[in-house]
Amino acid sequence: MIRIKRVYTPPDRADGARILVDRVWPRGLKKIAARIDEWRWDLAPTAALRKWFRHDPKKWDDFQRRYRHELKTRGKLDALQELAKRARRERITLLFAAQDEEHNNAVVLRELLSELLDATPGGLPAANVGRNATGKHGTGK
Secondary structure (H helix, E strand, C coil): CEEEEECCCCCCHHHCEEEECCCCCCCCCCHHHHCCCEECHHHCCCHHHHHHHCCCHHHHHHHHHHHHHHHHHCCCHHHHHHHHHHHHHCCEEEEECCCCCCCCHHHHHHHHHHHHHHCCCCCCCHHHCCECCCCCECCCC
């Protein structure tokens, strides 16, 4: 099972493995209080994509396509496959700092990991990672 949660929300036993998926450490948050098991900054959007997006809901569809494209071109498919396998064995909670709980990279990662879990045992073909839920291919442009 894959959950998402704001990193500022107090930890809960039901969270399972708590994985921070932001590139930058959340402001004002002490590591001990956050109870973060793993920091996967490498799976976060690049600084350029983050700055372009700025959590603007109007850019959401394009952000999803660009982010998926980034993950593919940055060679993160194996890491995503491993995280999906882990989610088969245990509950994981993807943590994010953004105030917008509907338009952030953790939402995209949860969707992508769910697609990997729903795929055949061999996993999702790499060609599909650049596609969004509607099947449209993201070009990253």
